[in-house]
Amino acid sequence: MLDLLIPILSVLVNLTVQVLSFRHWRGSNYFLTIILGFGVGLVAFVVMEIPFLWRSFSTDHLLTALLVNAPIYVCLAYCYYIFVQLGQTSIRIRLYAEIASKTDGLSADEVAREYSDDSLVAVRIQRLVESGDLIKRNGAFFVGRRRLTLIGNILFFAKLFLLGKTSEFDQVNE
Amino acid sequence: MIVFLSGAELFALALVAHVIVWKFRLPKHHTPALLGIFFMALLLCFPFALIQGLSLTEILHSSLLYISLSLCYVITYSAIEGDSPTLSLMRFVAEKPLQGRTLREIESFFAERPFIRSRISALLHSSLVREENGRYLIQGSPSLPFRLILGFRRIYGEIPKGG
Numbered sequence: 250m251l252d253l254l255i256p257i258l259s260v261l262v263n264l265t266v267q268v269l270s271f272r273h274w275r276g277s278n279y280f281l282t283i284i285l286g287f288g289v290g291l292v293a294f295v296v297m298e299i300p301f302l303w304r305s306f307s308t309d310h311l312l313t314a315l316l317v318n319a320p321i322y323v324c325l326a327y328c329y330y331i332f333v334q335l336g337q338t339s340i341r342i343r344l345y346a347e348i349a350s351k352t353d354g355l356s357a358d359e360v361a362r363e364y365s366d367d368s369l370v371a372v373r374i375q376r377l378v379e380s381g382d383l384i385k386r387n388g389a390f391f392v393g394r395r396r397l398t399l400i401g402n403i404l405f406f407a408k409l410f411l412l413g414k415t416s417e418f419d420q421v422n423e
Numbered sequence: 424m425i426v427f428l429s430g431a432e433l434f435a436l437a438l439v440a441h442v443i444v445w446k447f448r449l450p451k452h453h454t455p456a457l458l459g460i461f462f463m464a465l466l467l468c469f470p471f472a473l474i475q476g477l478s479l480t481e482i483l484h485s486s487l488l489y490i491s492l493s494l495c496y497v498i499t500y501s502a503i504e505g506d507s508p509t510l511s512l513m514r515f516v517a518e519k520p521l522q523g524r525t526l527r528e529i530e531s532f533f534a535e536r537p538f539i540r541s542r543i544s545a546l547l548h549s550s551l552v553r554e555e556n557g558r559y560l561i562q563g564s565p566s567l568p569f570r571l572i573l574g575f576r577r578i579y580g581e582i583p584k585g586g
Contacts (some may be wrong), residue, residue: 253484256476256491268578309424317488320527324491331498336576340508340542345565348552354560360543370533373509374526383516389523390516398517401510403451412446417506418536 255297256321257374263290263326267333283333287326294322327338426481429472430488437464437493452549453504454497461493505545508538 267286274282298314335342344364348355355363374390377383377397384393392398409415441460450456465486472482502510515532516524524532543559546552552570553562565573 253480256487272450272578278567284426286565312424313426313484315425317430321488321491323575324495328491328494328498332572333575336572338509339572340538341545342569342576344539344573345551345561345569346543346576347547348546348559349561349565351575354555354558356558360539360559363534364539366537366539367530369508369538370512370530373512376527377512378513382513386523387523390529392513392520392522395517397510397513398528401507401517404502404510405509405514411503412449416511417504417541 252301252310252318255294255301256318256325259290259294259322260325260329262293263287264329267329279337283330284290286401288327298397340369380416382413384408425477426485426488429475429477429481430485430492433464433485434492434496435469436468437461437489438496440464454501457497457500459568460498465489471515505541506536508533508536511536 265286267282270282270285271279296349298304298318302310302314344360347363374383378385378390381393382397384391405415437460441457444450444456444460469482472485477485512529512532515529543552546559547554550562551565552559554560565569
């Protein structure tokens with residue numbers, strides 16, 4: 250029963266370390282805090298698993314640790330990362346928070362002023378250039394690191410398979 | 424091993440059920456429908472697990488594996504349902520690996536994809552926001568995940584604009 254709690258406790262360690270390090274660095278080094286949180290959580294996972302396996306070692310226990318508890322930890326850590334990421338970059342969450350913060354809401358003009366598609370593009374390009382995913386050369390942008398293109402391609406084909414379209418704007422463009 | 428197999432098999436079954444439902448008829452609200460399928464699969468398989476002779480601890484353990492995998496999929500699905508501006512931009516730039524893309528090309532690409540309008544529509548569609556006399560106002564109280572995200576954001580403080 251105790252081994253069931255190991256991945257959950259490890260995710261709590263991940264969360265605590267990530268939040269504390271984020272506050273310590275006052276919002277800078279965001280991705281470093283994510284990696285640090287995941288890494289310390291993983292160490293906590295191994296530290297908790299070892300005595301459990303030491304006390305009652307069997308192939309079954311080892312397989313449970315590797316095939317069940319480790320994937321649970323990785324999945325929950327991934328969910329936590331996306332959860333934090335949503336608060337950071339989701340347009341929907343930002344818009345909702347902005348509307349909720351004002352008693353008389355936002356007008357369409359205010360939304361357009363605060364969240365124009367132009368500023369959306371500018372922020373995206375700046376982030377991608379800073380992270381090395383995009384490279385600016387002779388007035389044009391090129392792919393730097395291919396990791397996001399790979400994820401984009403996987404999601405593109407998943408969308409095509411499940412929804413039968415390649416973009417949420419397919420009907421707009423037709 | 425039985426814990427892994429039962430959790431993984433149940434997840435695979437739920438995925439198959441999800442694909443069949445999606446191919447048959449796309450639900451109006453994707454995420455609630457997806458959560459419903461995964462939850463129903465868990466409920467329906469519970470008696471079978473007892474019949475197979477799994478202990479309560481094993482059932483809890485494989486359920487935790489199943490729930491973790493399901494949450495991962497549901498979260499990832501939101502990126503399948505709606506386009507990500509960042510990933511769309513990366514794919515657009517990758518289409519011309521030798522010439523690259525100029526800022527003007529990127530701007531016209533985004534002009535055809537009104538992300539802000541689409542996200543406002545999504546908020547209106549999910550009844551989180553209502554439009555009244557040309558203003559967007561909060562409708563009712565937000566769902567638990569929304570409240571959690573907004574609450575967690577306070578820990579992080581100010582976030583740069585631009586989504």
